[in-house]
Amino acid sequence: MACNARLGVLRKHFCSASKGVSAYKAAECQQLKQPLVLLSKTSRPLEDHEVRIRNRACGLNFATYLTTRGEYQVKLEPPFVPGTEVAGEVLEVGKDVASLSPGDVVIGLLETGGLQEVVTVPGFMLDIGALTKVELKAKRDVDYCKLASLIVNYGTAWMALTRKGLIKEGETVLVTGASGGVGLAAVELAARIFNCQVIAVCRDEKSKMVKQYGAHNTIDYTRQNIRKELKELAPSGVNIVFDAVGGDGAVDLVKSLAIEGRFITIGYTAGIPKIPANILLLKSASAVGLWWGNTMQTVPDAFRESVETVTKMYLDGKINPYIQQSFPLEKVNEAFGLISSRKVVGKLVIEM
Structure with a gap:
């Protein structure tokens, strides 16, 4: 699948709300330059080529804040769920996705949609490095906030x-x-x-x-x-x-x-x-x-190499992302307030 076509598929996955069976919370931008609104969504049945993730953390950055104001280079029209950098564990995999299993820890880079408790993504994200399985020595070692502050x-x-x-x-x-x-x-x-x-x-x-x-x-x-x-x-x-x-x-x-x-x-x-x-x-x-x-589309091999390299360095203890503060999803607007005031050192993370 060509990169531009894949981007269209990603937008469909991350920006649409679908009817389904499992309720979860999301923070939605319903109007630019206004506070995000917390609401309940439902996930639709999983398709064969998809992966469903229980999202545990979403890293915030200045670009995400600008997106909610319509001031970033990539424009999104409300309503949408912002957030790009996620970490969690796999809930379900479609029958065409062979390299993941329920319970696997993953990190991912989304175009948008990270500020919600459940994320459903196409399996080809594994091929381009936008979704990565994290090989932990022990499951108890996982720090989702650190993982969501990494890539x-x-x-x-x-x-x-x-x-x-x-x-x-x-x-x-x-x-x-x-x-x-x-x-x-x-x-x-x-x-x-x-x-x-x-x-x-x-x-x-x-x-x-x-x-x-x-x-x-x-x-x-x-x-x-x-x-x-x-x-x-x-x-x-x-x-x-x-x-x-x-x-x-x-x-x-x-x-x-x-x-x-x-x-x-x-x-x-x-x-x-x-x-x-x-x-x-x-x-x-x-x-x-x-x-x-953007290198995920333009030079995908370099993008994948950068993700794999920094993930390995983190797992080997060579780098250590600094998190100033974590917030529950309900306080996401408070976190954006800190970002807008330029008072952040390192990273802010939303825990879910």
């Missing part, structure tokens, strides 16, 4: 640093938005996996946690001049800029690149920057972008 942040950071940034051991890496979920993942991977010198941009009150995850130095963008600080911390420039913020400040970050440095843009919480091409030329540097979730 988006760490998958994005891993692919950005390796496939786009061509990271090398010992390089100097600058991470903006370093206290956020994907920023903190980038800090940990660069510092702990690649032994890089990491400079993190975040507020002072968040710097303690960022340093615990491997940052060697931090810059408080609210009271320090980033360009000036970088001249002292990295006189020869930084090899990689991992930019999750964007905005006008990105120009100074490009100017702070080392010769043959790499500027990686992955998000725009401060607006879309204008990258000075002449500075790239003078430094023989490069600027590259990454929309990680």
Whole structure:
């Protein structure tokens, strides 16, 4: 099945409400920029090619919040259940799905539909890496909140640093938005996996946690001049800029690149920057972008590799997603309030 056709099938699965036999709770966006509404849904009979999951946790991120406001690059029309990153155990499998059994622990990346207790997905998600069986040493070891905080942040950071940034051991890496979920993942991977010198941009009150995850130095963008600080911390420039913020400040970050440095843009919480091409030329540097979730369709082998790699690293104890707080489904709007106020370090998770 072609990727675009598969995307249409995913939308049908995640966005439609169907009649069925088992009642479960869901948080639905019925109007953009308004609080989500908690309601009861029923699941329809399972089709042969499908997998039904008892969803235990859904990781929240800024993109999910923007989707509920109609401000994300992928637009969804209400009503819909938001949420993309889920972890749970298999309830049922259709007769055409051979690689899963009831009770298996799985993590998944949905287009939407994660903020509900039961999720039904097409089995081909296993083929493209959007649904992954988690091989635990013992079932009692499962931490659904950690699993629901893993693949988006760490998958994005891993692919950005390796496939786009061509990271090398010992390089100097600058991470903006370093206290956020994907920023903190980038800090940990660069510092702990690649032994890089990491400079993190975040507020002072968040710097303690960022340093615990491997940052060697931090810059408080609210009271320090980033360009000036970088001249002292990295006189020869930084090899990689991992930019999750964007905005006008990105120009100074490009100017702070080392010769043959790499500027990686992955998000725009401060607006879309204008990258000075002449500075790239003078430094023989490069600027590259990454929309990680879209690589599930455009470069599925790379997407699957990123999911499998970070999942294995987590199971091997090499990385440890930081969860600031978990909420029950009934308090999802409170969680979104924290995200909108930019008060989150790491990840927020909805437990179900």
